[in-house]
Amino acid sequence: MPPLNYFVVESPDPVGKDAYERIAADVLQDLDLIKVIDRLHIYVDPKIPLFVAAGLLRHMPRAIRVSDFANVNPGEKEIVLDISEEAYLAPLLRILWARFGKENVDQPDRFTVVLPAGVIGQKEIEQLVVADPSETLYKDVIYALQYIAPEGFKVRRQYIREGKFYYVASEDTLPGDIVERVVAPLFEKMGVTL
Amino acid sequence: MTTLVPVTFKGGVYRHDEIMDLIDDLGGYIVQKHVMAQDVVLQSFVPRDDIDLIREIAKPLAGTVTEAPLVGTEIAVVSPSLEIHHLPHTACDIAEYLRRSGAKTNMVGLARGFGKRIANLNDEERDVINEHDLAVYALGNFEECIQRKFPALRQGIHVPIVVTGAPDRDALIRIIDPPVEGYVGGVGRIMHRFKRPEELAKLDELVDEVSRTLDARRDTLAKDPLSVFPPRLMAIIEDRIHEVSMLTHPTPVTAQMEGLRVKLPYDSYADDVRSLPVTEGVTVGDIADVTPSRMRNYILIRIKPFSETRILV
Structure with a gap:
């Protein structure tokens, strides 16, 4: 796929990692978001269970x-x-x-x-x-991440502001410090701070 | 005794009635007829020795006759949910491919089949799946999830199961305990239509796995044959209960390996079906259990084996 500048999927399960690379590529392509998203890092661990996606938008379309x-x-x-x-x-x-x-x-x-x-x-x-396409773009990006994430992961926290977005989902209650502990390091890997 | 083999006839609408008459005259049965614009597809059982004759007669009509191992079976394709995560790809592509091999497939979308901890199966879903000849479970990508949730999804299911999932076949065999009848690895949650050669090869593998499982069941049945061949009972019902011809279902009477599903209301028609003569002195009620189906208000007929009735029609 995609002309994203950074696209990484991490998972302790190698088969799941490959599958989620394909799923993310298909979904972003279907929803026409490849041109919108600049960087994307996905981490899935079915054992915890946890799905985290963090990324940067390329540019917000103007009104x-x-x-x-x-x-x-x-x-x-x-x-x-x-x-x-x-x-x-x-x-x-x-x-x-x-x-x-x-x-x-x-x-x-x-x-x-x-x-x-x-x-x-x-x-x-x-x-x-x-x-204002940016209004629907926010919804589109979050919808795409819901669509990529495993379906059973119904408990979620999402954020999209100033070109940065993250989406954390799990089957169980999310710990309060999940953003500092798990999401922030993913942004650091992409070279930005949340 | 002539052996009936399942075949698919594909041809044009023009003069296809001649082929239907021919199959009837040869002592075969047409289980399903699809007319799609100019094309006709007939799923049928025909005597093995007469396949060449049908081919020859179908030739000037540009019709083809191919072997279709799944004709006369009803298969449930079980998807963990009806959400966009699982549909339309994987589950629908699997169902479509099985249909091409002659099976009648029904999609069973579970109400709460997602999530490794919260997945479960309710009694209606369980009973509906158990009314089929075989269930194909279209599962997801993670070994951990399949291992944890599958015991809940198979609880109470006594029909043969074929599992598909992203882990390879050996991994599926390792994590599923007790074992099921068939495994197809490398088919997980896929978000695009199956079109690449390797994906289509997986679907072929699935058809092989399903036919192998059903063949094993057929072998067991051959040892203690059913009192009547389901397609024969189907022909009798279609002939005698004229309301069947007024139904708009694609298959108003669906043939299964060990019975039939008649898509008429149970309350109004069960007695008529039970008292229907199959041959002189034998009624449907003598050789089969006529029960209400969990699928809408249909009638489910389970044909009893010869060992139980001492009748072979």
Whole structure:
């Protein structure tokens, strides 16, 4: 797999180690997260039992604004939005409907949205935030780790902030100092401190 | 006595009824018929000596006849849960591959089959698995987990078991005590479709292991044969109880090695099935136990052996 800068799976069970390397690679590929995750260290020990994944994100995607996927053409009577990327059309329409009312938002075809002139300035609409992929990215990363971890490990602790994330799971109650004792050393191996 | 062998016929819809009539005329039985768009697959038992004749007649219709060792068996594929961790790959790929060899497979997703300490099997799951001819357990990656949880998952199961897991075959044999009937190593929790040659080879190994186990069971059965051959009883039921033809199940009557599952409500039809004449003076009730199935409200027929009934139809 993957163009991750650092990808290590550790386990006392050599068969399990190979299997989890494949599982992690498959899951990250399926969820399209390979480009997002920079470094990942996984430790699984079924005897304790414990699953720990720690890693760094490559970069957080920035918020998507109207100018990223549409051309704004202000006219005398109306403002025409020429949509080039349809993926963000639905959230855009939702915002416009809430703000200006459905009767003022016209959509003559799939790639055109027309607003009455004067309701909003050109600069303002271009800078309008339509979606924030980082919100769903957090969920995606945590979902991927839940998906990779053994299913019986239902007790878990998760963290994702400022480009660092970890996910600890076990079948039994997790000790209070698990992060300092187990997770922090994994970050040290990757050359960063938690 | 003619020996009936399990075969699969694959061909087009066009004139496939001729093949069905031929199998019927030769004294064979069609256990399952699948029509998929233009294609037809018939899982059937035919006399060994007549396979070449069927091949010859099927040739102009572009039909092929292949041996299918698992025809007439119902196999449970047991997955520790129905979560994304275990499905669709591994369990579904195994089920699909067994179906290609002629088996009727049912997926049994356990409610609490995950976790080495907390895994367990409830009475409904146990009874449903026991209604099959064989259970394939699709287990995971760690030796430790399989060793700890498998005793709980097999509790009360008396049908033959084939275990798959990531540890190699020798490791599985070492950790599973008491031993089960079959082991396939190198197939653990896999998160992609089985498509590489080595993965498909593992599935072939599984089919071999399952057929070996079932052949052993067939050999035992041959020593004390059943009072009636299940596909024959199946043909009688399909012929006499016309409601069966109105069911929308892919297999309204499912053939097993030692019985049948009839997908009609037990309360309304059990007496009709019991009193159904198999041959002159012999009814189904004389040669089989007609019991309610734990699977929905179906009827489960267990055919008694000759030694018990002194009747051989």
